[in-house]
Amino acid sequence: MEQPHSGAEPAGAAGDAAEALDRPLPEGVRRRVVALVSDAFGGLTVAELPAQLRQYARFTPSRRAKFAGNAMAAALESDPVFRQRIGERIGQAQPELAQALESGSPPAAADPVDVAAAAYVLRPSGWVKLVAAAGEEAQRTAAERADEEGRRELERLRAELAEARDHTRSETERLRAELDSVRKEADALHRKLRSAQADVKRGEAALRRTAAEIDAIKAQGAAQVSAAESESRRLKARLGEAEAAVEAGRRAAREGRSIEDMRLRLLLDTVLDAAQGLRRELALPPAGIHPADTVDAVEPGRMSPKDIAARALSETDPALLDQLLALPQAHLVVDGYNVTKTGYPTMPLEKQRLRLLGGLSVLAAQTGAEITCVFDGAELAAPVLLAPPRGVRVLFSKPGVTADELIRQLVRAEPPGRPVVVVSTDREVADGVAKAGARPVASALLLKRLSRVS
Secondary structure, eight states: OOOTTOSSOOTTHHHHHHOOOSSOOOHHHHHHHHHHHHHHHTTSOGGGSOGGGGGGTTSOHHHHHHHSHHHHHHHHHHOHHHHHHHHHHHHHHSHHHHHHHHHTOOOTTSOHHHHHHHHHHHOOTTHHHHHHHHHHHHHHHHHHHHHHHHHHHHHHHHHHHHHHHHHHHHHHHHHHHHHHHHHHHHHHHHHHHHHHHHHHHHHHHHHHHHHHHHHHHHHHHHHHHHHHHHHHHHHHHHHHHHHHHHHHHHHHHHHHTOHHHHHHHHHHHHHHHHHHHHHHHHTOOOOOOOGGGGSOOOOTTOOOHHHHHTSSOOTTOHHHHHHHHTSTTOEEEEEHHHHHHHHOTTSOHHHHHHHHHHHHHHHHHHHOOEEEEEEOGGGOSSOOOOOOOTTEEEEEOOTTOOHHHHHHHHHHHSOTTOOEEEEOOOHHHHHHHHHTTOEEEOHHHHHHHHHHHO
């Protein structure tokens, strides 16, 4: 494989040391240099390419200029052998331009950027001046192009301004015409308004006349009402006389046992017999509830939670809970997390619930009491999928409602006089349910009773 730096130093290397650019290569000249190198790149073998450029050997010239532009520019600047090979390809492709540059007289009609790019690669004597002149020419051309674009933009803006003025003029004339039309419509509406005001005045006068006529009719009606009242009093007197005559006739009928009386009695007996037959047909039982049964009171011998509390039992004695649940129709309401966090706080919430509900299920089977266990729904990340055990009602508070408030709602929902026992160590809950008539007990009492169950 050919080594890029083997053999004698190529011509122009000493000149490179004498001549060097004191400023960055103009952007236009740099793009033209990359294009020249990319076009000449394809004529070299892989062995003739610097190591960092061999990966782009199979690229098309356009893709090579796009993706390897910086690498080719760097290699052209640092590798004299690679620059000489590219110069040879340029000399073969553009022999006239290469000879003119070597002779020191570039063509006057040639593009300064093309001349500067070829001079940068070939590095003839005075190439730095050619590159600098090309940069200045490119800047001048860009300035002229910008001036030309500015002039065209100014002409376009002037045309748009004239068009806008024409449009504004026509729009102003249209608005003036519409304003005249609106003014005419306003004048017509004013005339209609004056006519309507005249009609209103005439209507008010007619209304006043109608009011006077109504007052006259009212006076006449009052006179007629007075006459009617006199006639009514006269008719009432005659009615009293007629009622007295009828009563006298009834007494005569009762005394005489008239035939009509017998017919009425026969009809009444028929209705009574029909009613008794309907009662037998429907098998209606005799009435078992009397009005006195609906009055709320305490019957003799019936015990309440307050009576149980008066007995000589400790507040933590499980026998106290048994006596309370032995009351007729007793309802046990349990503050779930208050009990579980008192008895087994280190367990996960799910296992706390399952352990408590299992004990309550056994307690419900033993006592037959209604049991409701309330948990705070605010501590849940998602709805709980739970099959309540037999005999235990499980409730979770809704969002925004605490378990304490749900317990107070359950107590208030019970009828007065029913034994309700609430298990919670929370003093606020205990005081609230006590005011509502329930019997609060500590969580430790239920835990002792459940440990006896297990």
